[in-house]
Amino acid sequence: xxxxxxxxxxxxxxxxxxxxxxxxxxxxxxxxxxxxxxxxxxxxxxxxxxxxxxxxxxxxxxxxxxxxxxxxxxxxxxxxxxxxxxxxxxxxxxxxxxxxxxxxxxxxxxxxxxxxxxxxxxxxxxxxxxxxxxxxxxxxxxxxxxxxxxxxxxxxxxxxxxxxxxxxxxxxxxxxxxxxxxxxxxxxxxxxxxxxxxxxxxxxxxxxxxxxxxxxxxxxxxxxxxxxxxxxxxxxxxxxxxxxxxxxxxxxxxxxxxxxxxxxxxxxxxxxxxxxxxxxxxxxxxxxxxxxxxxxxxxxxxxx
Amino acid sequence: xxxxxxxxxxxxxxxxxxxxxxxxxxxxxxxxxxxxxxxxxxxxxxxxxxxxxxxxxxxxxxxxxxxxxxxxxxxxxxxxxxxxxxxxxxxxxxxxxxxxxxxxxxxxxxxxxxxxxxxxxxxxxxxxxxxxxxxxxxxxxxxxxxxxxxxxxxxxxxxxxxxxxxxxxxxxxxxxxxxxxxxxxxxxxxxxxxxxxxxxxxxxxxxxxxxxxxxxxxxxxxxxxxxxxxxxxxxxxxxxxxxxxxxxxxxxxxxxxxxxxxxxxxxxxxxxxxxxxxxxxxxxxxxxxxxxxxxxxxx
Numbered sequence: 001x002x003x004x005x006x007x008x009x010x011x012x013x014x015x016x017x018x019x020x021x022x023x024x025x026x027x028x029x030x031x032x033x034x035x036x037x038x039x040x041x042x043x044x045x046x047x048x049x050x051x052x053x054x055x056x057x058x059x060x061x062x063x064x065x066x067x068x069x070x071x072x073x074x075x076x077x078x079x080x081x082x083x084x085x086x087x088x089x090x091x092x093x094x095x096x097x098x099x100x101x102x103x104x105x106x107x108x109x110x111x112x113x114x115x116x117x118x119x120x121x122x123x124x125x126x127x128x129x130x131x132x133x134x135x136x137x138x139x140x141x142x143x144x145x146x147x148x149x150x151x152x153x154x155x156x157x158x159x160x161x162x163x164x165x166x167x168x169x170x171x172x173x174x175x176x177x178x179x180x181x182x183x184x185x186x187x188x189x190x191x192x193x194x195x196x197x198x199x200x201x202x203x204x205x206x207x208x209x210x211x212x213x214x215x216x217x218x219x220x221x222x223x224x225x226x227x228x229x230x231x232x233x234x235x236x237x238x239x240x241x242x243x244x245x246x247x248x249x250x251x252x253x254x255x256x257x258x259x260x261x262x263x264x265x266x267x268x269x270x271x272x273x274x275x276x277x278x279x280x281x282x283x284x285x286x287x288x289x290x291x292x293x294x295x296x297x298x299x300x301x302x303x304x
Numbered sequence: 305x306x307x308x309x310x311x312x313x314x315x316x317x318x319x320x321x322x323x324x325x326x327x328x329x330x331x332x333x334x335x336x337x338x339x340x341x342x343x344x345x346x347x348x349x350x351x352x353x354x355x356x357x358x359x360x361x362x363x364x365x366x367x368x369x370x371x372x373x374x375x376x377x378x379x380x381x382x383x384x385x386x387x388x389x390x391x392x393x394x395x396x397x398x399x400x401x402x403x404x405x406x407x408x409x410x411x412x413x414x415x416x417x418x419x420x421x422x423x424x425x426x427x428x429x430x431x432x433x434x435x436x437x438x439x440x441x442x443x444x445x446x447x448x449x450x451x452x453x454x455x456x457x458x459x460x461x462x463x464x465x466x467x468x469x470x471x472x473x474x475x476x477x478x479x480x481x482x483x484x485x486x487x488x489x490x491x492x493x494x495x496x497x498x499x500x501x502x503x504x505x506x507x508x509x510x511x512x513x514x515x516x517x518x519x520x521x522x523x524x525x526x527x528x529x530x531x532x533x534x535x536x537x538x539x540x541x542x543x544x545x546x547x548x549x550x551x552x553x554x555x556x557x558x559x560x561x562x563x564x565x566x567x568x569x570x571x572x573x574x575x576x577x578x579x580x581x582x583x584x585x586x587x588x589x590x591x592x593x594x595x596x597x598x599x600x601x602x603x
Binding site: 028033034086094098102106112223230234279286289290297 | 389396399400404407411526529570574576581582583587588
């Protein structure tokens with residue numbers, strides 16, 4: 001594959017993954033547990049967007065914004081019903097993590113019950129790919145990259161220019177001190193869930209737009225999203241973006257690589273071209289995840 | 305008598321899942337290792353023993369032992385990347401390992417027959433047992449395995465080794481400060497758990513006589529998790545009770561499906577949704593499970 005094509009595909013995938021990864025990393029940063037239901041919230045939102053778009057006939061862009069808003073509230077609701085109670089009971093982060101897995105299973109199967117397992121698509125007309133430097137890219141993919149970038153910038157501004165963002169960073173640095181400074185941490189946690197879920201929905205809808213939408217999608221992307229989060233240094237949103245970019249690049253290169261020179265060992269064995277079977281495509285992020293855990297579990301960017 | 309056959313089938317499946325739940329309980333309840341890829345042991349055990357017997361003609365006893373050994377080795381390998389890391393990393397790394405195992409079973413068709421699965425797995429001691437008595441014989445065989453594993457794990461957890469594992473679960477840093485090699489202990493615990501899981505996989509393969517990657521989806525892991533959450537962690541009675549409750553629910557709703565006006569996919573979704581909700585409710589309202597761990601106090 002051409003280098004330009006690999007780079008373009010990397011940017012699209014990175015935009016999708018990083019929107020999912022920032023929410024996951026934010027929840028981990030503030031509440032200290034890995035939320036296994038995170039990607040399922042995103043798929044729930046993508047399905048809401050499907051309803052708004054296909055059944056109510058709303059413009060896709062508006063449908064996704066509305067779905068992100070609704071799912072943000074779902075995130076808050078689930079926190080109030082489940083995670084907040086566990087926090088009040090003084091449960092360990094491990095218990096919260098296991099509960100989030102239970103939540104993920106319940107939510108995923110609820111979606112399956114309501115929308116069935118069949119794959120769905122949004123109302124997007126077939127698009128003719130454009131040629132840029134010899135690489136093919138559809139207007140949709142350009143849109144994904146642009147929306148991804150805009151969302152990152154808005155996330156950065158939210159974290160650094162608003163009182164809410166400052167309070168959130170204060171809780172992340174030292175929650176006791178933040179409480180002593182009269183920051184209402186429960187209120188901040190509430191809006192953090194809103195934000196994490198809503199950004200996730202944008203990422204999830206973008207994946208659904210490019211490929212297909214089905215209730216199990218959340219499970220299919222959970223390991224890549226975790227991989228990006230850990231790769232970038234868990235708890236660090238900028239790391240999550242960088243991690244997503246690195247993972248996306250690796251995913252797009254590994255399948256295009258010819259491994260024959262590795263096996264031939266300078267003429268020792270006579271092997272033609274060897275490529276990793278596409279059946280292993282999902283395994284790439286799993287392998288990268290395990291390699292990162294082996295050699296650099298703190299990730300590329302350490303928390304400040 | 306179909307109803308009796310059905311009950312024997314149900315009991316056998318409960319037995320096989322009890323072994324898996326005991327293995328998971330040994331990791332989670334005793335050592336505090338969060339394994340979200342428990343199904344990998346099940347899968348490796350099932351494939352190893354059945355491929356050895358079907359393709360290589362190895363005696364069944366040897367195949368069972370090899371399956372246990374390979375699952376144990378996989379338990380060791382699986383925990384190398386995370387041995388020094390916290391539970392969140394364990395959870396995600398084991399989830400990934402479990403999926404890798406399933407993808408290998410699905411893609412390496414030269415070895416595993418890929419999506420078509422392994423067929424024609426023979427019945428053990430088929431010639432010696434009358435055909436009508438065979439299901440009962442197999443059930444007794446599974447029960448015998450449970451008793452052996454139950455006694456073995458019980459002995460192990462009451463030994464100094466087991467007390468070290470509990471110490472890791474409760475206070476890893478304290479354990480380290482007493483000069484215990486916690487990483488080594490965790491790896492050893494995973495080997496033991498892997499062997500038990502491999503045994504369960506072999507028993508499953510030779511009972512069902514046909515296995516495919518479909519049998520080893522991640523959802524199986526969460527069934528096992530539901531078992532230990534409902535039954536209670538830190539004791540093996542809890543694991544067995546949990547396996548009884550969850551399998552009864554799981555199999556009987558499949559049976560009831562004929563009388564409910566829902567498609568099979570919706571029925572499966574409803575079933576798993578209820579299991580997810582059950583996990584949440586237990587963790588919220590009865591976190592210790594149906595059977596509470598008896599904590600011994602040493603003076």
